[in-house]
Amino acid sequence: xxxxxxxxxxxxxxxxxxxxxxxxxxxxxxxxxxxxxxxxxxxxxxxxxxxxxxxxxxxxxxxxxxxxxxxxxxxxxxxxxxxxxxxxxxxxxxxxxxxxxxxxxxxxxxxxxxxxxxxxxxxxxxxxxxxxxxxxxxxxxxxxxxxxxxxxxxxxxxxxxxxxxxxxxxxxxxxxxxxxxxxxxxxxxxxxxxxxxxxxxxxxxxxxxxxxxxxxxxxxxxxxxxxxxxxxxxxxxxxxxxxxxxxxxxxxxxxxxxxxxxxxxxxxxxxxxxxxxxxxxxxxxxxxxxxxxxxxxxxxxxxxxxxxxxxxxxxxxxxxxxxxxxxx
Amino acid sequence: xxxxxxxxxxxxxxxxxxxxxxxxxxxxxxxxxxxxxxxxxxxxxxxxxxxxxxxxxxxxxxxxxxxxxxxxxxxxxxxxxxxxxxxxxxxxxxxxxxxxxxxxxxxxxxxxxxxxxxxxxxxxxxxxxxxxxxxxxxxxxxxxxxxxxxxxxxxxxxxxxxxxxxxxxxxxxxxxxxxxxxxxxxxxxxxxxxxxxxxxxxxxxxxxxxxxxxxxxxxxxxxxxxxxxxxxxxxxxxxxxxxxxxxxxxxxxxxxxxxxxxxxxxxxxxxxxxxxxxxxxxxxxxxxxxxxxxxxxxxxxxxxxxxxxxxxxxxxxxxxxxxxxxxx
Numbered sequence: 001x002x003x004x005x006x007x008x009x010x011x012x013x014x015x016x017x018x019x020x021x022x023x024x025x026x027x028x029x030x031x032x033x034x035x036x037x038x039x040x041x042x043x044x045x046x047x048x049x050x051x052x053x054x055x056x057x058x059x060x061x062x063x064x065x066x067x068x069x070x071x072x073x074x075x076x077x078x079x080x081x082x083x084x085x086x087x088x089x090x091x092x093x094x095x096x097x098x099x100x101x102x103x104x105x106x107x108x109x110x111x112x113x114x115x116x117x118x119x120x121x122x123x124x125x126x127x128x129x130x131x132x133x134x135x136x137x138x139x140x141x142x143x144x145x146x147x148x149x150x151x152x153x154x155x156x157x158x159x160x161x162x163x164x165x166x167x168x169x170x171x172x173x174x175x176x177x178x179x180x181x182x183x184x185x186x187x188x189x190x191x192x193x194x195x196x197x198x199x200x201x202x203x204x205x206x207x208x209x210x211x212x213x214x215x216x217x218x219x220x221x222x223x224x225x226x227x228x229x230x231x232x233x234x235x236x237x238x239x240x241x242x243x244x245x246x247x248x249x250x251x252x253x254x255x256x257x258x259x260x261x262x263x264x265x266x267x268x269x270x271x272x273x274x275x276x277x278x279x280x281x282x283x284x285x286x287x288x289x290x291x292x293x294x295x296x297x298x299x300x301x302x303x304x305x306x307x308x309x310x311x312x313x314x315x316x317x318x319x320x321x322x323x324x325x326x327x328x
Numbered sequence: 329x330x331x332x333x334x335x336x337x338x339x340x341x342x343x344x345x346x347x348x349x350x351x352x353x354x355x356x357x358x359x360x361x362x363x364x365x366x367x368x369x370x371x372x373x374x375x376x377x378x379x380x381x382x383x384x385x386x387x388x389x390x391x392x393x394x395x396x397x398x399x400x401x402x403x404x405x406x407x408x409x410x411x412x413x414x415x416x417x418x419x420x421x422x423x424x425x426x427x428x429x430x431x432x433x434x435x436x437x438x439x440x441x442x443x444x445x446x447x448x449x450x451x452x453x454x455x456x457x458x459x460x461x462x463x464x465x466x467x468x469x470x471x472x473x474x475x476x477x478x479x480x481x482x483x484x485x486x487x488x489x490x491x492x493x494x495x496x497x498x499x500x501x502x503x504x505x506x507x508x509x510x511x512x513x514x515x516x517x518x519x520x521x522x523x524x525x526x527x528x529x530x531x532x533x534x535x536x537x538x539x540x541x542x543x544x545x546x547x548x549x550x551x552x553x554x555x556x557x558x559x560x561x562x563x564x565x566x567x568x569x570x571x572x573x574x575x576x577x578x579x580x581x582x583x584x585x586x587x588x589x590x591x592x593x594x595x596x597x598x599x600x601x602x603x604x605x606x607x608x609x610x611x612x613x614x615x616x617x618x619x620x621x622x623x624x625x626x627x628x629x630x631x632x633x634x635x636x637x638x639x640x641x642x643x644x645x646x647x648x649x650x651x652x653x654x655x656x
Binding site for chain 2: 021023024026027081100101102104105107108109111112115116119123126127130131134141142144145146147149154244259302319
C-alpha cells in the first residue's frame with residue numbers, strides 16, 4: 001500500500017491531462033478554469049487506496065478516480081450557483097467569472113465527462129461500477145436538495161425552522177459522506193473485494209465522512225481562524241445549520257434556546273460571540289468532539305473488520321488520522 | 329414496422345411508470361411535475377423505430393428510449409433556467425413553480441436517472457450505447473452554450489453581432505439534430521445494424537432535424553399563429569437568431585441590412601411587420617422553403633441508402649413527411 005501523498009501525486013499527474021475539446025471556447029475554458037483551482041483530491045485517491053487494499057492498482061481505477069473527481073467538481077460548480085457564492089478556493093466562481101448559463105452548462109458537461117471516463121473501463125467492471133456511481137450521484141443531489149430545503153425554510157421569513165439531529169445527519173450523509181464511501185467501495189470492487197469487505201469499506205468511508213463534517217462544523221466555531229483558513233464563525237453569521245447549532249437547539253433550556261433563535265432571526269453586532277457563549281453553555285463543543293470520536297471509532301471498527309492483513313490497512317488508517325487531525 | 333402513433337402509445341404506457349423515489353419530496357415532485365407536462369416523445373419513439381427497422385424490438389430499446397426522453401427533459405429544465413422562461417407547454421416552469429435550486433437539481437438528477445436506465449441494458453450493448461449517448465449529451469451541451477453565446481453577444485449592449493450561416497447551422501445541429509439522429513442510431517445498434525447502415529440512419533435523423541428547425545423558424549415568421557400555437561413573430565420580438573434572420577443579413581443590400589440591424593437594436597412598435605417586410609424583400613421565406621426541401625431530400629437519400637427492404641422504411645418516411653408537414 002502506498003501513502004496518500006504518493007497516490008495523490010500519481011493521480012494528479014494523469015488527471016491534469018484530462019482533456020476537454022477546444023470549442024465552444026467559453027464552455028471548456030470554464031471547465032479548465034474550475035479544475036485548475038485544485039482541491040485535496042481525497043475522493044479520487046480513495047478510489048486508488050480502496051483498490052490497493054485488495055490488489056495491485058487496476059488501470060480502470062484511474063478512470064473511476066477521474067470520474068469521481070469530475071463528478072465532485074460538477075457538484076461544486078452547481079452548488080456555487082445555488083449558494084450564489086462569489087469565491088471558491090479564494091478565486092472567482094465560474095458563474096461570477098463567466099456567467100450563470102456557462103456555469104450551469106460547464107457543470108452539466110463535466111458530469112457527462114465523468115461518464116465518459118467510466119465508459120472506458122473494462123466491460124467486466126462497467127455495470128457494477130455504473131450502478132454504484134449512479135446511486136451515489138443521485139444521493140448527492142438528494143443531499144443538496146435537503147440542504148437547500150433547510151436553508152430555504154430558514155430564509156423564508158418565517159421563524160427559523162427546526163431541523164432535528166437525525167434529519168441533519170441524513171442530509172450530511174447524502175451530501176458529503178456517500179461519495180467518499182462509494183469512492184473507496186469502487187476501488188475495492190476493482191480490487192476484487194467480496195461483498196462483505198465492500199460493505200465494511202463503504203461504512204468506513206461513510207463514518208469517516210460524518211466525523212470529518214462534525215470536525216468541520218466544530219472548527220468553524222471553535223477553530224483557530226488563521227490555521228483553519230476560514231472566517232471564524234462564518235457558519236454562525238450565515239445562519240447555517242451545523243451539528244453545533246442542531247445540538248444547542250435541542251440541549252439548551254427554554255430561555256437559552258429562545259435567545260439562540262432570536263439571534264438567528266435578527267442581526268446583532270455581537271452575534272458570533274453571543275452564539276458561541278450559548279454553545280458553551282450547553283457544552284456543544286465537547287459534545288461535538290465526542291460525536292466525532294464516536295464516528296471515528298465506528299469507522300475504525302469497520303476498517304478492522306475488513307478481511308485483509310492489518311499491515312495493508314496502515315495507509316487508510318493514516319489517512320483517517322490525518323483527516324481528523326489526530327496524532328496517534 | 330409499426331406506425332409512429334402505435335409505438336408512441338407503447339412508449340408512453342411504460343414511460344409513465346418511470347419512478348422517482350418519494351424523498352426528498354421537493355426534488356422528485358419537481359421531476360414528476362415536469363415529466364407529466366408531456367411532449368411529442370419523438371426522440372424516444374425514434375429509438376424504437378430505429379430498432380424495428382432492422383429487427384423485432386429489443387427490450388433494451390425501451391430503457392434507451394426512457395434514457396433519451398429523460399435526457400431531453402433534463403436539457404429543457406436547464407434551458408428554462410438559462411432562458412428565464414416562465415412557461416413550458418403553457419404551464420409554469422420548474423424554477424418558477426418551485427425555485428431555481430430545485431430546477432437545477434431536478435435537471436441534474438434526471439440526467440443521472442437517464443444513466444440509471446442505460447445501466448439496465450444487456451452488457452453486450454452497454455458500452456457502445458453509452459459511448460454514443462455520452463458523445464451526444466456533450467454535443468447538446470455544446471450547442472446550448474453556442475446558442476447562449478450568440479444571445480449573450482446580442483444582449484451585451486454592443487451592436488448585434490453577426491453569426492453566419494455555417495455557425496448557426498453548426499449550433500442547431502448540435503443543439504437539436506444530433507439527439508434525434510443518435511436516437512435512431514441507438515435503436516439501429518440494438519437491431520444489429522452494421523456501421524454503414526448506422527451512419528445512414530444517423531444522417532437521416534440529422535438532416536431531418538435541420539429541416540424541422542428551418543420549418544420551425546419559417547413558421548414563427550410566416551405561419552398561421554392559430555394553427556402554429558405560438559405568438560406570431562415571437563422570434564423576431566425576442567431578437568432570436570433564426571435561419572431567416574441569418575439569411576436576410578447576408579442577402580439584403582447594404583441599406584436593407586442596416587434597417588434590419590437598427591430594428592434589432594431598438595424597440596419599434598411595428599417591429600414584426602417591418603422585419604417581415606425586409607424578409608420578403610430578400611425572399612427569405614422562399615429561401616427557407618427551398619433550404620428545408622434540400623435537407624429533406626438529403627435525409628430521404630440517406631433513408632433510401634439503408635440496406636433493408638424498402639417496405640420496412642415506410643413508417644420512417646411517413647414520420648419524416650408528418651414532421652415536415654408534407655402530404656405526399
